[in-house]
Amino acid sequence: MHDFIVVGGGPSGSYCSQHLASKGFNVVQLEEHQSIGKPVECTGLVSKRVVSMVKTESIVNRVHGANVFFPDGNHIQIGKEEETIVLERDRFDQDVAAMAISRGVELRLNARVNDIKTSDENVKVTFRDDGNLKEIRAHGIIGADGANSITRKILFPDQRLSRVVSAYQIDSAKKLDDQDNVNVYLGSQYSRGYFAWGTPAGDFSRLGTAGFGLSREKFKNLYKKFLEPNKVSITGGPIPISFLKKPFGERSLLVGDAAGIVKPLSGGGIYTGMVSGEKAAIAMEMAYERENFSGKFLSLYNRLWKREIGRELKRDYRIQKMYAKITDYSFNSIGQSITSERIKRIINTVGDIDYPSRVVFSIMLRRPSIIRNVLFPRKKIDEE
Ligand SMILES: Cc1cc2nc3c(=O)[nH]c(=O)nc-3n(C[C@H](O)[C@H](O)[C@H](O)COP(=O)(O)OP(=O)(O)OC[C@H]3O[C@@H](n4cnc5c(N)ncnc54)[C@H](O)[C@@H]3O)c2cc1C
Structure with missing residues (x-):
């Protein structure tokens, strides 16, 4: 039997499993895709805090400001002394996973979880491994399987992500002239209740928009604005911007997007996901020491992550509702x-x-x- 099972090989999951393994636990991490970091559904903008948490060579640009465009075409340029980092997201995820592996985490790719059962003795996970069904058991499970988390659906059926924006993004081979500023577009031409962006990422650029019930029309407007964006790929996905009330239960915790622990104003979830992953590892370690994996004891996790970022996410959520x-x-x-x-x-x-x-x-x-x-x-x- 393993000590812990982590579902999902994104940054929240790998950061959590590397913390658990560094405490000496036997951790298995299951990722449904055959490689880490693919498909990329991210702009890769993070603060310096994130690159201080992970040793990474995925940095493709550093920006120092933003051009904010208003609906009437007026724009302001905002400078920042502190740089914001633009990451190559797949490479970054691989670096976080490499940290976990180097601590002894058993990372299994092509391993899609499709059932989870908790009991007084353990948690049993069934997953598809190259077409075959396999079963493993552990003392506890951490669901880090993103916005459409199966862990949440099975173990927390009464909890829903109540506020979710949809995002579309083109990765373009067109290099933006201004490599030092992110472009942010406000207003109804490109978004509904959120914003659109054009991010310089070295030889590439990332053009995206997010919004509530977003139509492709807004995305097309943005796309047209850049005339020939030399599309390399189009990605997109849901971004949950409200966190669950109770991301803890019997032998189980949810972290990152699976729990909606994302910054409501920007949709950024890498930093918040990693913070929640670290706190989940601390809570599980304490549960293990006390041999108490009850939901009541694991509620400690909610206090831990909220102490660090909860107040900010609550404020941002209120501001976002007005902003929308x-x-x-x-x-x-x-x-x-x-x-x-x-x-x-x-x-x-x-x-x-x-x-x-x-x-x-x-x-x-x-x-x-x-x-x-x-x-x-x-x-x-x-x-x-
Ligand atoms: C267009 C777009 C742009 C974004 N830009 C930014 C940005 O600039 N900065 C930022 O900080 N955030 C950004 N985000 C948000 C960020 O991508 C997420 O918050 C972040 O990926 C959350 O990490 P995670 O590990 O919690 O989940 P994920 O990265 O979603 O990882 C979940 C993992 O679980 C795996 N999985 C799912 N189901 C199963 C299963 N049943 N079995 C096994 N494995 C499973 C998935 O394959 C995936 O690898 C953006 C999001 C979008 C959509």
């Missing part, structure tokens, strides 16, 4: 009110992609008109 209702007219008014050097300086000093609420509140305090536009979004007559 902002009209093009109000976006334009906001754009006109944040052009001053003073506001740009605030963004520069307080801005942090992992903790964005700080900068939002700092700007709102100095520009009360933004609060009005966010709380009472206005429409121009022809927008009605």
Whole structure:
């Protein structure tokens, strides 16, 4: 029997299993695909915190600011002293998995989990291994199997990801001239309740949009904007932006996208997923020491991850709900009110992609008109 089973070979799963293995546990990690990191469904933007957690050579660019485009075509450039990293996501996932393997994790590829049963004695997982059904047992299980998590569906049937955006992205062989700024497009032309982006990733660029019930129309608008984007691939997927109330149960925990532990404002889930993976490893270690794998004891996991990022995710969630209702007219008014050097300086000093609420509140305090536009979004007559 194994000590722990981790389902999913993404960053949350591998980071969790490497922490468990480094505590001396016998860990098996199951990944349904035949290689780690494929297919890529990500822009790869992360803070420096992430690359301090993983030794990686997947960095393809470092950006220091953003061009934010408003619906009327107006744009502001925001600089940042602190760099934001652009990763080659498949390579990054492989580096996290390599850390896990080097700690002794048994990583099994082509291993698709299709059933899980917990009992007083253990957890039993059935998975498809090259067409054959296999069974393994362990003391505990961590579901790190993404937004469509089968672990969640089987073990947490009464819990749903209540707020999910859909995202589409083109990876393009067209190199963006400005390699130092991410482009962010606000408004209804490209998104519904979220935003679109164009990210310079060295010789490539990544053009994407996310939104609620997003139609392909918005994606086409973005695609057309870049005229000949020299498409290499089109990817996309759901991004859960609200976390589950109880991602813990008998012998089981959910981490990362499987639990909706993602930044609501940006859809970034690599950092938050890895933080939750680490906290899940700590909770499971304590459960093992006390021989207590009850859901009640494992609720400790919720306190651990929330202590680090819970408050931020809650704030961001509230801000995102208001943001989603902002009209093009109000976006334009906001754009006109944040052009001053003073506001740009605030963004520069307080801005942090992992903790964005700080900068939002700092700007709102100095520009009360933004609060009005966010709380009472206005429409121009022809927008009605
Ligand atoms: C278009 C797009 C752009 C994004 N851009 C960014 C960004 O710039 N920065 C950022 O931080 N985040 C970004 N995200 C979000 C980020 O990709 C996720 O939050 C992150 O991948 C979550 O990691 P995870 O390990 O929790 O889940 P995943 O990366 O989804 O990994 C889950 C793994 O589980 C495996 N799996 C699933 N089911 C089973 C099964 N039954 N059996 C075995 N294995 C299974 C899957 O194959 C997968 O490998 C983006 C998302 C999208 C869709």
